[in-house]
Amino acid sequence: MNATLRAYVDLFRLQFFFAWPLLFCSGYLLATVTYGGFSWFELGKVALIGFFGFEAGLVLNDYIDRTFDAKDVERNLLTRYWRLFGTRPIPDGLISPRIAAGLVIGLVILTAGLILTLPYPHSIYVILLMFYCYAIEIFYQEEKREQKHPFAQVIGRTDFALFPVAGYLCVGSPDITALLYFVFFYPFALAHLGANDLIDVANDRARGMKSIPVLFSTAGTAYWIAGFTAVHIVTAFLFMAELGWIARMGILAGLVLLLYANAVILRDKSPDAALKMLPCFHVAMVLYAAGICAGALIG
Numbered sequence: 001m002n003a004t005l006r007a008y009v010d011l012f013r014l015q016f017f018f019a020w021p022l023l024f025c026s027g028y029l030l031a032t033v034t035y036g037g038f039s040w041f042e043l044g045k046v047a048l049i050g051f052f053g054f055e056a057g058l059v060l061n062d063y064i065d066r067t068f069d070a071k072d073v074e075r076n077l078l079t080r081y082w083r084l085f086g087t088r089p090i091p092d093g094l095i096s097p098r099i100a101a102g103l104v105i106g107l108v109i110l111t112a113g114l115i116l117t118l119p120y121p122h123s124i125y126v127i128l129l130m131f132y133c134y135a136i137e138i139f140y141q142e143e144k145r146e147q148k149h150p151f152a153q154v155i156g157r158t159d160f161a162l163f164p165v166a167g168y169l170c171v172g173s174p175d176i177t178a179l180l181y182f183v184f185f186y187p188f189a190l191a192h193l194g195a196n197d198l199i200d201v202a203n204d205r206a207r208g209m210k211s212i213p214v215l216f217s218t219a220g221t222a223y224w225i226a227g228f229t230a231v232h233i234v235t236a237f238l239f240m241a242e243l244g245w246i247a248r249m250g251i252l253a254g255l256v257l258l259l260y261a262n263a264v265i266l267r268d269k270s271p272d273a274a275l276k277m278l279p280c281f282h283v284a285m286v287l288y289a290a291g292i293c294a295g296a297l298i299g
Contacts, residue, residue: 007094010083011062011103012055019286020163024050026289027167027181029296030243037171038296046170049114053130054163056107057137063100064141066090068207077275078200108134118170125169133159133166147210157193161186164289177242184239185288187232191258192281194225195265198274222269226262233258243292244299250291254284 009015028046032038062069070091072079080086089095108130115127140156161182168178197204197211198221204211213221233255240248261277 003094006085007087007089007092010085010087011059011089011095011100013058013082015084016082016282017051019282019289020054021047021050022286022293023164023289024054024167026292027164027172027178028170029293030177030181030247031168031170031172033244033296033299034175034177035172042171045114045117046167049111049126049170050163050167052107052114053111053166056104056111057134057159059100059107060104060134060137061141062088062090063097063104064138065207066097066100068145068209071206071208072203073206074200074202077271078196078203081199081275081278122170122172125174126166129162129166129169133162144209144211148215150210150212150215152210153190153193153197153212157189158186160189160192180235180239180242184232184235187228187235188258188281188285191225191228191232192285194221194228195261195274195278195281197221198225198265199271199278201271218271219269222265225274226266229258229262244295246295246298247292250287250289250294253291254287257281257284257287 025043025047028043029038069088072088072091075086075088079088087094090097090100111130112127115130116123118126136156136159140152140159143152143156164185165178165182168181172178194212198213198218201211201213201218201221204214212224216224236251236255240251243251257280261280264277265273267273
């Protein structure tokens with residue numbers, strides 16, 4: 001595989017290509033249980049919206065932080081985990097900023113075009129959430145450079161928590177189930193962010209980024225992760241009241257993984273411990289989404 005192709009694999013984090021549409025489709029399929037409207041064609045279209053929309057956000061993230069990412073002092077932990085070949089394609093000069101910006105614009109236009117094929121008013125719901133999420137991603141990247149309190153994280157992570165909700169709104173309406181999905185997923189998103197930040201603390205210090213461990217220490221970040229996981233467990237049971245037994249089993253299996261990950265991180269409170277446990281967060285997310293999808297399809 002040549003260097004250019006490897007750079008694009010790293011830019012798009014292609015080893016995780018299945019996760020974004022799975023999460024987005026979990027919202028769509030959950031909505032079809034209440035509102036109907038399921039078809040395999042629509043499911044495929046929703047999956048593409050989730051995939052292209054999330055990829056646009058990933059490239060946008062790298063584009064905004066390109067000069068700061070050049071200051072990285074450690075590539076063997078979080079960078080290597082998220083990027084199969086361990087490159088930062090834009091600051092490494094493998095992909096030019098102009099091409100990256102063009103990719104963001106192209107992916108946003110493509111995603112918006114697919115969204116506009118959804119029936120009204122669902123197309124409006126989803127496109128408004130899409131632009132909100134991109135705006136919040138920019139806010140997050142900019143705010144975390146200067147902040148004294150974790151406003152960037154607390155506000156910025158709403159974009160990830162709203163991602164499956166946007167999938168829900170592809171066919172559903174704003175309702176209690178959509179709200180509970182957000183309330184369920186938001187504390188998970190904050191706990192997951194804490195794990196990412198704990199792993200990447202050396203790079204964030206070098207970049208001058210005010211991430212969670214820079215603000216609160218590595219030990220404080222372990223407690224951040226545990227605290228938001230505890231909130232997540234409570235909101236999971238609220239959300240499960242709206243779900244069938246298959247989805248509940250998926251969520252319970254994911255919670256077991258999260259409890260194990262938290263025990264290991266709380267014991268060591270180190271970047272290495274967080275790196276070892278980061279897959280538990282991602283497998284838990286896949287179990288959540290897969291359980292919801294399976295429950296809706298089988299039901």
